Amino acid sequence: MSLLDSRNSSSWWVLFTLHCALLPALLFVTNETRQHFSLASRYTGLGIAVALLVALLLQEDNSIILIYSIMLSAILAFYLPKWAYYSYIPAFLGLYLLAQAFYWHNGWRWVDVALFGCFHLFALVLSERMNQEQQAKENLQLANNQLAATSHLLSQAAAERERISLARELHDDVGHHLTSLILMLDVARRTHPQDDNLALCYQQARSCLTSVREVVSDKRQLQPVAIQTTLKELTRNLPNLTVTLDIASDLKVEDLNQAHCLLRTCQEAITNALKHSQASLVNIKIVQTADDIVATIADNGGHCPSLVNPGNGLLGLAERASACNAELSWNCTQARCFQLVLRIKL
Numbered sequence: 015m016s017l018l019d020s021r022n023s024s025s026w027w028v029l030f031t032l033h034c035a036l037l038p039a040l041l042f043v044t045n046e047t048r049q050h051f052s053l054a055s056r057y058t059g060l061g062i063a064v065a066l067l068v069a070l071l072l073q074e075d076n077s078i079i080l081i082y083s084i085m086l087s088a089i090l091a092f093y094l095p096k097w098a099y100y101s102y103i104p105a106f107l108g109l110y111l112l113a114q115a116f117y118w119h120n121g122w123r124w125v126d127v128a129l130f131g132c133f134h135l136f137a138l139v140l141s142e143r144m145n146q147e148q149q150a151k152e153n154l155q156l157a158n159n160q161l162a163a164t165s166h167l168l169s170q171a172a173a174e175r176e177r178i179s180l181a182r183e184l185h186d187d188v189g190h191h192l193t194s195l196i197l198m199l200d201v202a203r204r205t206h207p208q209d210d211n212l213a214l215c216y217q218q219a220r221s222c223l224t225s226v227r228e229v230v231s232d233k234r235q236l237q238p239v240a241i242q243t244t245l246k247e248l249t250r251n252l253p254n255l256t257v258t259l260d261i262a263s264d265l266k267v268e269d270l271n272q273a274h275c276l277l278r279t280c281q282e283a284i285t286n287a288l289k290h291s292q293a294s295l296v297n298i299k300i301v302q303t304a305d306d307i308v309a310t311i312a313d314n315g316g317h318c319p320s321l322v323n324p325g326n327g328l329l330g331l332a333e334r335a336s337a338c339n340a341e342l343s344w345n346c347t348q349a350r351c352f353q354l355v356l357r358i359k360l
Contacts, residue, residue: 032070036082039063043089060093071110075118080110080130087134091141103134152253152288160281163248167277170239171270184226192223239273241265245298248280255288260299267307271338272358276300276309278334279342279356282327283311291315291351307358315351 042059063086071079083106090099107127114120196219203212242261249257267273280298287293293315300309328344335342340358 029070029073032066032073036063036066036070039066040082040085040089043093057093060089063089067106068109071113072117075114075120077126077130080126080133083110084130084133084137088137088141091138091145096142099138103131103138107131107134148253155251155253156285156288159248159250159252162250163244163277163281166244166247167239167270167274174270181229184229189223189226192219192226195219196223239267239270241267241273241276241300244273244277245280248277249284249298252284252288254294255284255296256294257284257296257298260297262300262302265300265302265307267358269338272307272340275331275334275338275340276307276356276358279309279331279354280311282331283313283352283354285327286352287313287315293351304360306360309356309358310353311356312353313351 039059039062043056043063067079067082067086070082087099087102087106090102093099094102107130111122111124111127114123196216199212199216199219203209203216206212242259242265245259245261249259267276283298284296287296291313293313295314296311297313298309298311300307302308328342332342335356335358338358340356343355343357345353345355
């Protein structure tokens with residue numbers, strides 16, 4: 015039976031319209047990435063595809079409906095939980111059996127159902143494997159970014175410790191010897207006041223000691239952490255997620271513990287966006303005032319519960335924030351699915 019040969023009274027253009035509408039709907043939701051279209055629009059396309067498939071089931075009785083169903087089942091693995099997309103197979107095949115038996119009066123097509131049921135399972139298993147590989151790739155990329163960002167922060171901490179150690183050595187060792195030398199030169203120039211060379215050496219030694227003290231004071235001053243570079247490492251090349259950074263150019267985080275808390279907060283927000291809210295965009299905004307630093311991380315995910323039950327990640331972040339004189343809060347809004355706010359007191 016051809017695609018346009020129907021056993022009901024529908025005109026050929028109705029079938030043609032349904033086929034032409036179903037194929038673009040399937041193509042629209044085939045790509046599981048969320049870079050160009052929101053998750054809500056993709057679920058809408060998925061619902062339209064299911065509705066068109068059911069409409070075709072009631073318009074013609076050939077097996078191309080089952081081929082479309084195999085294509086749809088392969089796509090469902092990227093959108094629905096496991097129990098849902100495996101439940102789709104017996105649900106649609108049962109509907110197909112009932113339509114053939116009672117609507118088209120073709121009898122019970124058990125052979126078609128058994129054969130195409132195996133094809134449905136094969137498509138689902140293959141899609142499930144692809145989905146697992148994609149999730150593993152996302153987790154690996156996120157772990158690599160977290161490692162790079164943490165390594166960058168640790169290198170700054172190591173440089174800070176080395177600078178303080180150098181300042182301590184200059185003060186305790188070189189400063190001590192210069193002070194002893196100045197005392198001896200002072201005694202010598204008082205004993206021989208007519209010797210201009212001793213007076214010159216005394217002045218040079220005092221000038222050298224002053225320079226050493228200035229270097230020690232400069233090295234002991236806390237240097238701000240380059241948090242912009244660290245966050246760029248964290249957000250680089252994330253799969254299926256775009257991260258925008260809106261960081262004040264004059265931002266200075268001098269406490270390494272506070273910088274680490276800020277980094278971990280951004281990590282947790284990005285992880286939640288990828289694994290839970292299924293967002294396509296995360297915005298990180300950090301502003302600094304005279305009294306505090308406020309970091310706001312928000313996503314555009316489609317799954318926002320009315321009440322957020324904090325898990326181990328959020329509770330751990332709250333404890334970390336409390337330990338470094340900061341406050342962490344979270345909420346859900348209509349415009350932005352999930353939002354984290356970290357307020358660091360200076």
